[in-house]
Amino acid sequence: MSVAAPAPASSADPPSETSATPGTKPREWPVHLSFAVVALSFAVYVTSGLWRDPFTHVLSDNVGDQAFFEWLMGYGYYTVTQGSDPFFAQLLNAPLGVNLAANTSITVYTVLMTPVTHFAGPQISFVTVLTLNLAGSAFVWYLFLRRWLVKNAVAAAVAGLFCGFAPGFISHANGHLNWTAGWVAPVVVWQVLKLREEGRLRWLRNGVVLGLLLAVGFSIAAEGLFFTALGSGVFVLAWSLSKAVHEEARAALPRVAAALGVTAVVAGSLLAYPLYMHFAGPQTFSGTGFNQDYFAEDAAAYLSYANRSLGGLFGWHADVAPNRTEETSFFGVPLVLLMIVAFVLLWRRSDPGRRATLRAVGIVGLFYLVLSLGPVLHVNKHFFNGFPMPYKALKELPLFDSALPSRFALGVVGVFGILLALLIDQLLAKRPSGGLLNTALAAAIVVSLLPVVPLPLRIQHRAPEPAFIADGLWKNYVTEGGSLSSLPFAMNVTADGQRWQAYTMARGGQQFKIPDGYFLGPQTTGEEGKKQAGRIGSVPLATDWLFLRAAWYGYVASLSNADRAQARADFEYWGLDAVFLAPEITGSDHQPLNRAAVEETARDLLGEPEQVGGVLVWRIRRGVDPVDR
Known part of the structure; x- marks a missing residue:
């Protein structure tokens, strides 16, 4: 879910438009298509238990959420054909009904999937969206990294697969069609980075597009969109305050401000009713039904392996998550150490402009990590009540009160993906020096990534x-x-x-x-x-x-x-x-x-x-x- 991305143009030293922008060269499309097939194959592998019999198989780690999202698929068809309110359902929780705007209603998905839902069933719609979410997340991250970050397609592909199939997103694949839509973050950030484009009326076009994307993102993953907006703000602020790009940031400010004004009008118009329902409609509420102290990331989770990973298969799994659906970090010691080493090496090899970007990326990563630890630090399920964390001051604020802190760890996935892409890109650049170091780094990448390779989701009969x-x-x-x-x-x-x-x-x-x-x-x-x-x-x-x-x-x-x-x-x-x-x-x-x-x-x-x-x-x-x- 990370929104950190290096700035384009002079400050970030990105790949050129001709070599990195998808679609600029015909020969790029076979590469993109090949990666899409790989990503889709991997997603089918992860969800294979459901595909074998979607009608009598269910995700055993989250039977309830799968039923809820299947219900939303059915209600989507009912909404389209009966003209019912997509943000309030009378059919559930009789006689009071349910405020769907205050839940995760994935309205765009349910409407788009109505033909599949009607002719094949909500079960097929559910597993289809789940599979495409995982594959689409990896593919969009790959395109994003190729456009803004690296020249080498292999570097973007490896990092894209990591972002799409990281342990946290595999964990949330147990029933969460909102959180597996990891493609929302890179799509939104892509458009945020375009706000600084020069050109007549570019600010208007970019503002409209971003407004539409925010409306879609709110419908699919409102909580994830909130995290994306926070990370975007932190990145832009941190990058803009760097001396190396201060003048560049100042010159872009009027265009960005004008585009954001357009964004506010477009998104505000489209989201006026759902936002009203979310905050003031019938059967609305404050917070969630979940304890934010409990649903916070255990610090030890960052160094552990998830249940549905190769590391977990070999017995390296640590039971430090609230449940198997909330194993949101679980990177393992080798990968965490590799990311620290990667940041240091990339910093030493960067010019001042690229350092401004790396600094902002690092700040976003720390921002997400600290917030994920929740109101009170806990390590290996031991709570240190005398050690309050920054989230304690935020937990009662609007939006923060409805978020589960542990999920901020998903933002670290994107930060790690960016560092991983940059590191691999440099290793594959065929520099004449550093042969032994490059060999060691390549081995470290393999050792770090192999244990987080996902296993298929657990299923049971229903x-x-x-x-x-x-x-x-x-x-x-x-x-x-x-x-x-x-x-x-x-x-x-x-x-x-x-x-x-x-x-x-x-x-x-x-x-x-x-x-x-x-x-x-x-x-x-x-x-x-x-x-x-x-x-x-x-x-x-x-x-x-x-x-x-x-x-x-x-x-x-x-x-x-x-x-x-x-x-x-x-x-x-x-x-x-x-x-x-x-x-x-x-x-x-x-x-x-x-x-x-x-x-x-x-x-x-x-x-x-x-x-x-x-x-x-x-x-x-x-x-x-x-x-x-």
Whole structure:
């Protein structure tokens, strides 16, 4: 996610336009195409477990997020065909709905993928976007490095693959279609660097393009775009203050300022409604449902290897991340040392203009690293509460309060990629001197990069879509505008009901609402009073907890009349017409769930079910106590 990039023209000593700009020479295109094939092949390898059977395979390290993004794909088709609000969904979390602008709604993706979603299913849309995100990130970084940084295609290719498939992005490939869109950062930074271009009306064109890119980036990865903007600002400021380029920066200031003004108008116009919904719309909230102290990068993580890497395969993995989806640095000792050595060597070999760029790149890297450590330093899971970090002063500020500090480590990936590209470019320049040193550096690059080569994502079996849903039999049990739920109710660790609703949305026609779901929302069910803090999912009621407890722990409660009365009230609140129980229930990370306990609880509460379309169905007669069965 780094936004650090060397400045073009005189200060950065970049490759010439004729040798480095993609598209300027016809012979460049076969090279670009070859790299695109390599990047796509590598992405298919990483996601191969899902491609083998996208309908019954799921990412075992993040079942909930995959269900959420598949749900968004289904809702995208529903939005396009029904004209519903893309930033607020009534179908989820009945009766309150969900503010999608305050979640990660990936609206551009969901709209673009509507044909695939409708004809092939949200499952195919999900794995397609995930695969193209990874491949596209590597490819765009490659193009960016070739345009602004290096002359040698091999240097750009190696660094591009590193940026696209770094451990942090492989970790986030466990369900996060927003964070795997690592191509957003280099595309935005590319346009930021073009703001200083001279020429009649160039400032207008560049400002419009950047405004459009910001609107797209906000839709796909709002948090990543925020990190990109921060890094861009730090880089530009650090570069501009260098004495070697001070005059050059001053001359470019009017053009950049004019272009940014245009950017603000364009992006502001396109994002006015989603930004309103994000900050002030219904069911919005402050912060997230995640503890920023806990979701901060452990300092030891920078020197460790990720679970899904060759280093992890050989047992060098350290369990110092909040979970397997948040292993955001994990570069290993050799690579960290190599980057320090690379910076020193590049600095010694650079002229004052290039040093201005290297200094700015280094400052951006340190900026991201320090913020990633969160409010309080912790090393090997030991918290040093007496050692507060800079993020402690930022955590309550708008935008910072909604960010997870550990993810700033993804910005270090781009900084490392830039240093790696520069180092390899110099090694391949065939300089007459430094043979022994160059050989040692080449060996160090291999030793540093091999352990971070990714492994395919972990997958597990998930419950197939029952005929009750696939054949539309559910329509006989739901009134217009009514609600339907699988048992247990949908949430991140029991996500079947949410993804099955996604499949019905993708087919079009009549839809049903579901209670609960996996999303981010406010702490309380009401909207009155001041803005609520965020939480994961809806506020639990007694009845959904009754079934979750049965599924997760196998606990079958002895129901009282008070329990039945509470169930009646909960069913009324949700507007629930029916519930159903499939032959299988998908758990998280290979966690077996206790279907027998769920069925026993449902029979005790609701009586004997109907058997329809391969599932057990209970009609809910709202207003009638379940005991009167």
